[in-house]
Amino acid sequence: MTTTIMRHPDPVTLMGFAAGTLAEPLAAAVAAHLDMCETCCAEVADLELLGGVLMINAEPPRDEAAKAVVPGRPIDCVAEDVVRHADPSGRLPAPLAAAFRLSVDTIPWKRLGPGVWHHRLPLSQGATGDLRLLKIAPGRVMPDHGHGGAELTLVLEGTYSDETGAYRRGDMQDVDETVEHTPVADKEAGCICLIASEKRARFKGLVGRLMQPWTGM
Numbered sequence: 136m137t138t139t140i141m142r143h144p145d146p147v148t149l150m151g152f153a154a155g156t157l158a159e160p161l162a163a164a165v166a167a168h169l170d171m172c173e174t175c176c177a178e179v180a181d182l183e184l185l186g187g188v189l190m191i192n193a194e195p196p197r198d199e200a201a202k203a204v205v206p207g208r209p210i211d212c213v214a215e216d217v218v219r220h221a222d223p224s225g226r227l228p229a230p231l232a233a234a235f236r237l238s239v240d241t242i243p244w245k246r247l248g249p250g251v252w253h254h255r256l257p258l259s260q261g262a263t264g265d266l267r268l269l270k271i272a273p274g275r276v277m278p279d280h281g282h283g284g285a286e287l288t289l290v291l292e293g294t295y296s297d298e299t300g301a302y303r304r305g306d307m308q309d310v311d312e313t314v315e316h317t318p319v320a321d322k323e324a325g326c327i328c329l330i331a332s333e334k335r336a337r338f339k340g341l342v343g344r345l346m347q348p349w350t351g352m
């Protein structure tokens with residue numbers, strides 16, 4: 136089934152990815168989106184051609200996981216290792232499945248609160264930010280939160296909506312610290328998404344404050 140992806144990362148984010156200057160969690164989320172989005176994949180390939188000089192100065196990934204999830208050229212996301220460790224169901228983007236040896240059915244979810252589960256993905260030593268999978272039960276509202284930097288959300292299953300509209304499989308929401316939003320999972324399907332932040336998310340309100348100490352969010 137072909138999914139039409141309507142929501143893409145900001146062009147500046149794609150440029151940062153092509154130049155190798157994005158924080159590791161953001162780069163991982165963009166790599167996962169590229170695996171699902173031909174439009175952005177082609178755009179990054181063009182940017183890389185234009186930005187060859189920048190690429191020379193980019194820092195190489197620091198460990199094996201980062202190498203797999205942040206390929207030098209996204210077109211090559213189908214490197215041998217990525218194919219070998221891909222999610223057999225094809226539901227998890229190949230670079231993500233390969234880097235973290237996961238499929239949608241083997242994610243070790245931890246309960247974060249009523250109707251919300253998460254799994255934090257390990258980053259390279261010294262890398263900053265936050266990369267996690269989040270599962271939201273049908274109709275469940277996430278605690279209101281602002282951001283201490285850029286945040287990318289990639290929908291892997293189901294749908295969620297917030298003040299800016301609806302996001303479906305493959306769609307990516309690209310927000311900065313000025314945005315505060317309240318995502319609500321689809322009433323029937325719920326939602327599984329990948330969330331990458333430059334910094335830790337700041338949850339607000341009573342639920343957020345109660346959750347903070349024991350979730351680390």
Ligand SMILES: [Zn+2]
Pocket residue numbers: 140142143144168172174175176
């Ligand atoms: Zn795209």
